[in-house]
Amino acid sequence: MIDYDAYLSRAGVSMQGSAIRKMGVVAAGIPDIISFAPGYPDPTVFAWEELREIVSSLLDGHDPNALQYGPTRGHTPLLGALLEILASRGIRCGADQVLVTTGSQQGLDLVARILCDPGDAVIVELPAYTGAIAAFKDVQADLVGVRQQQDGVDLDHLEDVLAGLKQRGRRVRCIYIVPNFQNPTGMLISLEKRRRLLAVAARHNVLIVEDDPYGDLYFNDADATLTRPIKADDDEGRVIYLSSFSKTLAPGFRVAWIAAPAALVAKLDTAKQAADLCTGSLDQRIVYEAWVRGVLARRVPELRSRYRYKKTVMEDAMRAGMPGLLRWQEPRGGFFIWAALPEHLSGDAMLQAALAERVVYVAGAAFFVDGSGRNLIRLSFSAPAPDVIVEGIRRLARVVRTAAEASTAPGV
Amino acid sequence: MIDYDAYLSRAGVSMQGSAIRKMGVVAAGIPDIISFAPGYPDPTVFAWEELREIVSSLLDGHDPNALQYGPTRGHTPLLGALLEILASRGIRCGADQVLVTTGSQQGLDLVARILCDPGDAVIVELPAYTGAIAAFKDVQADLVGVRQQQDGVDLDHLEDVLAGLKQRGRRVRCIYIVPNFQNPTGMLISLEKRRRLLAVAARHNVLIVEDDPYGDLYFNDADATLTRPIKADDDEGRVIYLSSFSKTLAPGFRVAWIAAPAALVAKLDTAKQAADLCTGSLDQRIVYEAWVRGVLARRVPELRSRYRYKKTVMEDAMRAGMPGLLRWQEPRGGFFIWAALPEHLSGDAMLQAALAERVVYVAGAAFFVDGSGRNLIRLSFSAPAPDVIVEGIRRLARVVRTAAEASTAPGV
Numbered sequence: 001m002i003d004y005d006a007y008l009s010r011a012g013v014s015m016q017g018s019a020i021r022k023m024g025v026v027a028a029g030i031p032d033i034i035s036f037a038p039g040y041p042d043p044t045v046f047a048w049e050e051l052r053e054i055v056s057s058l059l060d061g062h063d064p065n066a067l068q069y070g071p072t073r074g075h076t077p078l079l080g081a082l083l084e085i086l087a088s089r090g091i092r093c094g095a096d097q098v099l100v101t102t103g104s105q106q107g108l109d110l111v112a113r114i115l116c117d118p119g120d121a122v123i124v125e126l127p128a129y130t131g132a133i134a135a136f137k138d139v140q141a142d143l144v145g146v147r148q149q150q151d152g153v154d155l156d157h158l159e160d161v162l163a164g165l166k167q168r169g170r171r172v173r174c175i176y177i178v179p180n181f182q183n184p185t186g187m188l189i190s191l192e193k194r195r196r197l198l199a200v201a202a203r204h205n206v207l208i209v210e211d212d213p214y215g216d217l218y219f220n221d222a223d224a225t226l227t228r229p230i231k232a233d234d235d236e237g238r239v240i241y242l243s244s245f246s247k248t249l250a251p252g253f254r255v256a257w258i259a260a261p262a263a264l265v266a267k268l269d270t271a272k273q274a275a276d277l278c279t280g281s282l283d284q285r286i287v288y289e290a291w292v293r294g295v296l297a298r299r300v301p302e303l304r305s306r307y308r309y310k311k312t313v314m315e316d317a318m319r320a321g322m323p324g325l326l327r328w329q330e331p332r333g334g335f336f337i338w339a340a341l342p343e344h345l346s347g348d349a350m351l352q353a354a355l356a357e358r359v360v361y362v363a364g365a366a367f368f369v370d371g372s373g374r375n376l377i378r379l380s381f382s383a384p385a386p387d388v389i390v391e392g393i394r395r396l397a398r399v400v401r402t403a404a405e406a407s408t409a410p411g412v
Numbered sequence: 413m414i415d416y417d418a419y420l421s422r423a424g425v426s427m428q429g430s431a432i433r434k435m436g437v438v439a440a441g442i443p444d445i446i447s448f449a450p451g452y453p454d455p456t457v458f459a460w461e462e463l464r465e466i467v468s469s470l471l472d473g474h475d476p477n478a479l480q481y482g483p484t485r486g487h488t489p490l491l492g493a494l495l496e497i498l499a500s501r502g503i504r505c506g507a508d509q510v511l512v513t514t515g516s517q518q519g520l521d522l523v524a525r526i527l528c529d530p531g532d533a534v535i536v537e538l539p540a541y542t543g544a545i546a547a548f549k550d551v552q553a554d555l556v557g558v559r560q561q562q563d564g565v566d567l568d569h570l571e572d573v574l575a576g577l578k579q580r581g582r583r584v585r586c587i588y589i590v591p592n593f594q595n596p597t598g599m600l601i602s603l604e605k606r607r608r609l610l611a612v613a614a615r616h617n618v619l620i621v622e623d624d625p626y627g628d629l630y631f632n633d634a635d636a637t638l639t640r641p642i643k644a645d646d647d648e649g650r651v652i653y654l655s656s657f658s659k660t661l662a663p664g665f666r667v668a669w670i671a672a673p674a675a676l677v678a679k680l681d682t683a684k685q686a687a688d689l690c691t692g693s694l695d696q697r698i699v700y701e702a703w704v705r706g707v708l709a710r711r712v713p714e715l716r717s718r719y720r721y722k723k724t725v726m727e728d729a730m731r732a733g734m735p736g737l738l739r740w741q742e743p744r745g746g747f748f749i750w751a752a753l754p755e756h757l758s759g760d761a762m763l764q765a766a767l768a769e770r771v772v773y774v775a776g777a778a779f780f781v782d783g784s785g786r787n788l789i790r791l792s793f794s795a796p797a798p799d800v801i802v803e804g805i806r807r808l809a810r811v812v813r814t815a816a817e818a819s820t821a822p823g824v
């Protein structure tokens with residue numbers, strides 16, 4: 001019997017599975033479970049009919065390259081479209097500053113690999129997206145957490161953390177940040193804070209990795225001006241910007257992109273050659289056609305109202321089902337409600353009872369690199385139908401109420 | 413102006429672009445160029461009409477998951493299909509021993525990451541596939557070359573190399589090998605050698621990474637029994653087997669797989685979570701449907717005769733256009749002719765003249781980790797139409813003849 005552990009690299013030994021993905025596997029084994037765990041978009045709002053027409057025309061044989069290997073950098077017309085999409089967000093880029101990635105997760109992975117040696121420090125928010133944590137951990141970076149305030153990352157704490165790392169002679173590579181409707185908190189960083197963040201990064205000579213999958217999905221049109229990417233004001237070339245079609249068109253295509261200084265994009269391209277050669281050729285063409293035919297532009301306003309509605313349904317059900325028990329900040333966009341249980345409860349400890357009630361969420365601790373967050377839970381309202389949300393919150397309410405009562409019962 | 417080099421990891425600094433991909437970019441800029449560089453399948457034999465029907469039925473809305481995120485491990489029905497495909501090749505696997513990857517390039521990348529720390533030795537053939545070299549180099553493994561004989565890797569040299577590494581206290585992780593119609597040589601490793609290779613690996617306690625994209629594409633039906641994977645006789649669990657649909661169905665889908673011991677597949681799954689979450693959902697469903705509807709089984713015999721024919725066209729043109737100038741071993745399957753120029757010529761040095769004649773190949777040096785191979789070139793006959801192959805070889809013959817004459821001219 002071979003001891004496979006003896007063959008693993010240090011990275012291989014330390015890799016840990018995603019808490020979100022794990023919940024997906026757990027949920028798949030329980031019939032009739034209602035899952036608020038994964039940040040999946042709502043498949044009922046995918047543009048099925050239009051996508052079907054698009055694929056049919058792409059596979060009529062006129063383009064022999066539709067199923068062929070393609071350039072690592074990306075399908076050329078799609079790269080052109082990306083420049084226009086970026087421009088509409090206030091980001092001016094040249095053609096040598098964009099790279100298509102196989103989902104934004106690949107973008108994070110490539111960025112981590114070209115920037116970080118083992119032991120390099122990377123700053124993340126408390127809490128931060130688990131997929132980014134995993135990508136940086138897999139290159140054995142040392143993740144250092146910075147607290148959040150109501151309007152996003154706490155810049156005073158960030159300054160303190162950066163100064164402390166410098167004092168200890170540590171090399172800090174980048175600050176990873178999700179400015180728009182953050183995963184998991186749903187938080188929107190204020191515009192003023194975005195500008196100050198750029199200044200802090202410049203002063204401390206670190207890069208900013210700006211991950212923006214949810215920017216288009218604001219709930220109130222007045223918020224559109226508030227989602228301006230940090231990259232839009234990045235005159236110095238300090239920001240690596242990631243965005244994706246997964247939340248607006250469909251995640252099954254695995255098409256996302258990076259906009260960054262040309263020198264870094266060239267390195268990311270080289271890293272991608274060895275990572276997967278190229279992103280799916282048909283997928284990239286479908287996404288391009290959906291953009292050029294206006295499918296995406298027509299669809300996004302519908303998504304906004306759909307997700308806003310579901311968010312409202314979930315919040316109403318939470319208020320009705322467990323008044324006073326959960327606390328949360330109302331999200332202004334995105335997919336998530338980030339809720340605090342009563343202080344003495346633990347999202348992890350409550351999971352078994354939740355699974356018994358056939359409802360599941362992601363316990364908050366996985367999003368914190370400092371071991372905190374045990375009483376927080378991430379509830380995704382994006383995928384389930386409204387009536388399912390209501391029923392799921394009803395089940396969750398039973399779980400939370402029972403746990404809260406048990407923990408405050410005399411003699412316990 | 414930011415000095416981006418100062419932000420790069422050691423891996424980032426040392427990454428080098430693929431010689432094959434580079435030729436693709438070079439060729440794209442030259443009108444009417446004939447490219448023998450990339451190992452692209454022939455798009456005229458893709459099952460366009462059947463694939464179009466498949467996609468149309470997949471996008472009729474009955475399966476909401478067709479465009480959704482999916483399990484990292486792979487689309488469940490496809491995983492079942494993979495077990496049957498593996499069984500047909502003599503490989504018995506359980507469901508916990510397979511993982512879908514985003515092309516085999518991702519498979520190589522994941523394997524390299526879970527196995528190799530910087531400085532670990534990895535054995536590759538002289539020559540070896542550049543994509544594997546890149547994947548292992550990107551985790552800073554130390555690639556050590558082993559010579560080939562007419563029937564594949566030289567086992568005596570392999571033993572010497574392994575013994576030498578052991579003596580120097582070096583940790584050897586794995587032997588990377590392409591047993592069927594190797595890229596770039598087209599070589600088929602004899603069955604006897606496969607068995608002995610397993611024994612050598614066991615004796616030296618190293619894993620075998622067996623990469624098998626071309627096994628189905630033999631030119632003579634008598635050779636079918638000769639492509640039996642090493643993994644089929646791997647009773648001990650020492651072989652990590654990779655294969656792909658890229659060469660038989662289409663590469664644009666980016667669907668491939670790994671079969672390996674369950675403990676390693678679990679780690680590869682974890683690594684893939686951080687690398688790209690999951691392989692394209694629609695792509696995996698298309699591939700599964702193509703398998704279950706028999707498209708793949710019907711198509712493969714046609715591919716064999718098509719590629720055999722093109723191979724013959726190229727060989728005939730080479731013999732006619734530059735008799736005695738190129739030497740090669742006739743490939744019995746796959747996509748490549750691996751040709752030796754006269755000893756004093758260099759594939760790299762000849763490239764400029766070739767581009768001027770509007771023909772391109774891959775110079776052999778990129779496939780050798782020991783700096784040798786300068787007079788070899790890889791010619792791929794898979795993608796171009798037969799008349800294009802003839803014209804391309806005509807152009808190449810002018811280049812080779814001119815170079816040979818110049819190098820033997822008096823006084824030079």
